[in-house]
Amino acid sequence: MISVISLFMMQVYPDPVRVVAIGKNVDELLADPDNENWLSISSELCGGTHISNTREAKAFALLSEEGIAKGIRRITAVTTDSAFKAIEQAQSLEQEVDAAFNIDGNLLEKVVASFKNRVDSAPIPAARKAQIRAKIVLLQNEVRKAQKKLAEENMQKAVKIAVETAEMASSEGKAFCISHVDVGLDAAAVREAVVRVMEQKGISAMVFSTDETTKKAVVCAGVPPKGNQGKQLEVSEWLTTALQPLKGRCGKGKGGLATGQGTDASQIKEAMDLATSFASLKLDQ
Known part of the structure; x- marks a missing residue:
């Protein structure tokens, strides 16, 4: 012994x-x-x-090391053809991740989202898996930067269009304006556009934006809390009416603002026309 x-x-x-x-x-x-x-x-x-000699293994790939019970660790590894296959798969995955650094915008977000599950479940060497995960973290940082940049661009675009529409409406003596902006389902940008119109022009506003991929629409309405407009035009009622053609709904709203979403963006023109007629009726315009 x-x-x-x-x-x-x-x-x-x-x-x-x-x-x-x-x-x-x-x-x-x-x-x-x-x-x-x-x-x-x-x-x-x-x-x-x-094996009688390590040469017979040809190749070795350590796939995982994990705890299975107190004081007990389990190591999983493969040799020969299985090891070669694991190494080749790791190389292929890493090449895809490296190539993703050249992708811009929304496409990068979709690609990076698919990487995590693929790498987690891939039977590849543990050391290479850790290296690939580190690169994915860098890609996720790039996605966040792109999202932040896009959000800023969307906000600037939505505010510009909404304010220009409000200026035209004000010059025509109207107490409200309806705008359609192209910022997808970015509710924050749409809301900011409405707030800016109320702050700068003092009139009621409703801003629509649609997403071609999901066929959905996001809408925000605002009515200045001061003055007679708030008494004549109730923001939630206005928005609820406009969302009917879009098959959407909204909450009660707060502070003169309400936001909602519709599932049928193909009816955007009907929704904008309905919003216009409703506001005109309530404000006697």
């Missing part, structure tokens, strides 16, 4: 059992089993299948 041999709790070994040692010949361990020098080497009991 070799006293320093490693044993694992709950592990069942055959009888007789194979002894594997790294650093010394097993016969030497058996000849002097109590030698404390053996503490510096690895000697294990193993009932698995082994």
Whole structure:
């Protein structure tokens, strides 16, 4: 009995059992089993299948290392063709991730979103997986930068169009304006456009924006809380009416503002016409 041999709790070994040692010949361990020098080497009991020479493995890929119980770790690795396949798959994935650094805008966001699940489930070497994940984090940072830039551009675009429309409406003596901007479903940009109109022009405003991919629409309405407009034109009622052709709905609103979303953007013209006629009726215009 070799006293320093490693044993694992709950592990069942055959009888007789194979002894594997790294650093010394097993016969030497058996000849002097109590030698404390053996503490510096690895000697294990193993009932698995082994190769006579590492050359037979051809390649080695460590896929994972995880805890399965207190004090017990599990290592999963492959050799030969399976190892080559794991290494090739890692190279292919990493090339895709590297290529993604040249993608701009919304396309990058969609590509990066697909990477995480693919890498997590891929049977590739653990070290390469960690490297690829680090690159994905960098890509996610680029996505956030692109999103921030797009949000700023959308806000500027929506505000510009809405204010210009309000100026034209004011010059015609109207107490409200209806605008259609192209910022997708960016509710923050649409809302900011309405707020700016009320602040700068002091009139009621409703701003529509649609998304061609989802066929949805986002709408925000605002009525200045001061003056007679708020008494004559109730913002939630106005927006609810406008959302009917879009098959949408909205909340009660707050502070003279209300936002809603519709699922049928194809009816945007009908919705804008209905919003115009409703406001004209309420404001006697």
